[in-house]
Amino acid sequence: MNVKPTSAPELDQIASAVDAWSLDAACAYADDPDVFFSDVKDPERIRHARTVCRDCPVIDPCLLEAVSRPKSQDVGVRACTVPEERSTMRARGLGRCDPERVERVLAGARGHLSPAERDLAVVRTIQLGLPAERLARALDIQLPYARRKIADERRAIALRAATNPGRPRRRAREAA
Incomplete structure (x- = not known):
């Protein structure tokens, strides 16, 4: 399946719709x-x-x-x-985190994200498989810094997975 990359005019249309x-x-x-x-x-x-x-x-x-x-x-x-x-x-409200706002900004809408929302934007960039360029534009940061943020988050995700492999299974006796 071929996915057409979003062009700058399309991002402007998304941003315009969000600000409508x-x-x-x-x-x-x-x-x-x-x-x-x-x-x-x-x-x-x-x-x-x-x-x-x-x-x-x-x-x-x-x-x-x-x-x-x-x-x-x-x-x-x-x-x-x-x-x-x-x-x-x-x-x-510095700790506020609106996932929908993060999605809109990653889609190209204008907006200032809180520190928590900026962190979520990095996570969503990884989850959605978005290019680092999209994150750089959304957060108004340099591309090398966006790449580093993505790499750091991927390492943190791997570390969390390695140190917290999931809940221990309940024994059959406890489940009954």
């Missing part, structure tokens, strides 16, 4: 979209932006995407929150 929720965002149709990204120190502008966000049908994916961004890219009012509030949320 933003087309339903209330801010996309606001009278003054600048209110979301201008001076977030102005209480009146923040209040106005939050009023629009409050009834938004996609507030949950918006917040998840906003909190998932690196702090350096976190600006404006998103999902009724300002960067300082999202920074606190981000600090509390």
